[in-house]
Amino acid sequence: MTVLCLAELDGDAVADVSLRALTFARALAGSVATPAGTSMAGEAGPGGGEGGVGAAGAGGRVAAVVFGRADGVPVAELSAYGVADAYAVESPQLTGYAPQAWARALAELAEEVSAAAVVAAGTDRGHEVLAHLGAISGLPMVANCASAEASADGTLRLVRHRWAGSLLEDAVLDAAPALLTVAVDAVTPAAADAFVATRVHAGRPALGEADLRVAAVESAERSGGASLATARVVVGGGRGVGGPEGFGALEELAGLLGGVVGVSRVVTSEGWRPHKQQVGQTGTRISPELYLACGISGAIQHMAGCLSAKHIVAVNTDPDAPIISHADYAVIGDLKEVIPALVAAIRARDGSRQ
């Protein structure tokens, strides 16, 4: 089967999220069809789950779509990820990101390559473009798939995320082509075993006026400090902080650790801190080396934002709080006592070393 995958760019390279989507696409293209009902799609909890991701199997082919000039296609990366054909979509009408136009181009290419599935990373753009493609084609679009496997009867067995990954759904999709976005934190990017020479083609989609009604008109650089999404250390504060005035100590600690402050949803709902500091399902997803969660109970919506944290340390008065069963280490106690003492200890340590 042929799987068509949208490859988003990050500068001149394929975005990490799209490398994950390509890995997913290759596994799907190469999945061996088994009689319906006898195979289970792989266990695909957050952090793991892709099966058989070598070269796409016999008859399996991955084609990628890149929006931009043909000479800007990152061929080496696409080859490494097993992409046989890359379509560079270029149009004088397409100056910036235009979701419906991108979907129109994908629809055209899916037909051209007889795609059994169209795949994109589960990003704002990926979800949006595939939703448009679903609407244009009248087909279902399945968001945030962790794994997909072809069955002999032509259906796909899927595992998809609900509740931002706190719950999994096993499902069967009967639609051609299958339109899927990939739960990016469920797939680890992996290059193909075998080298595939990527042929680059220039695509010129036929776009209508309506396809171009919505386009990003401007992309202004925003000022901002260290980003929550990429911070190496995040010091989290929840209801236990008690009020807006309680965040000074957490800010001080974050500063000492070269990190930033993140907060739970109750903190932003109460207006104690701005929403851009929220960690979780409706906020930012973090992937720090250390997440020090202070006074946070650990609601699933919060933990969904911390799936990629390497180490979680909880400071909480309640030894039975849900966060304790998500954390690696815990201090049972009041953060108002623990954090100032920790700050003092780190300062004393730094002082004695000078």
Added chain:
Amino acid sequence: MEILACVKRVPMVGGKIVVTADGQDVDTRMSGFTVSPHEECAVEEAVRLVERHGGSVTVLTLGPPAAADQLRDMLALGASRAVLLETDGREWGPIATADAIVAAVRARAGQEGAAGDAGCPYDLLLFGNEAADTGDYQVGVRVAHLLGLPCVTGIKNLDVTMSAGSADGEAAESAAGARARARREYRGTEEIFDIPLPAVVSVKEGINLPRYPSLPGRLRAKRASIEESAPEWHPEGLRKERLRVPPGETKRAEVLGTGADAVPALVALLDELGVLS
């Protein structure tokens, strides 16, 4: 301006998610229900726009009869009309949901009859970017296509500019020629979309901080009538087999100590993790 805000009733899930024995639903015997967070912000945004530009907010949901509770919560925030598309409790997919919403919008246009240019009875249709439970990311987009409207999603900032009224004594602000400027985050920068109204806009939490309902608002909501209809469900190619909690979710933290006495062990751990300078 006339605004439709669509919301979804979702389980209020706390520290743990539990699936029913048949694997078909989230067990809600121990929890309540709420409006999905992005959608509460959609209603708040609608109310703010109407406070600025005049008009009214209609809030709509598709769900079981008990979803009337969530409609009343949104009426208490400042919506003035509520529409319940009643289901028998089974889960609706995004295609069937969009079809039912579009049918309700067209029925409204029909009621207004002569008023319209056979067009959309709303200047703006607001959705949450994705529902907290199913996370399908598409109902708003599908509605936009079915109604032939432009659509933007993931919006964290929205400005509407109404055109100045004509000189012959019409309303000072007119929705004809109105535009919206919508912004969203994109890899640390902002994408800005400038679109004509009527349009569909899906918003994300953080676009505003929803107000607490006032007491008069709550009393009004309690008495308000809710328009009900029962659209027909249809299947759509994706069949749910079962829901399950991801494996390996339960571990137990190693306790370093209690209170400030734990600080030396905590410092040693931070040092080991290499986060101390």
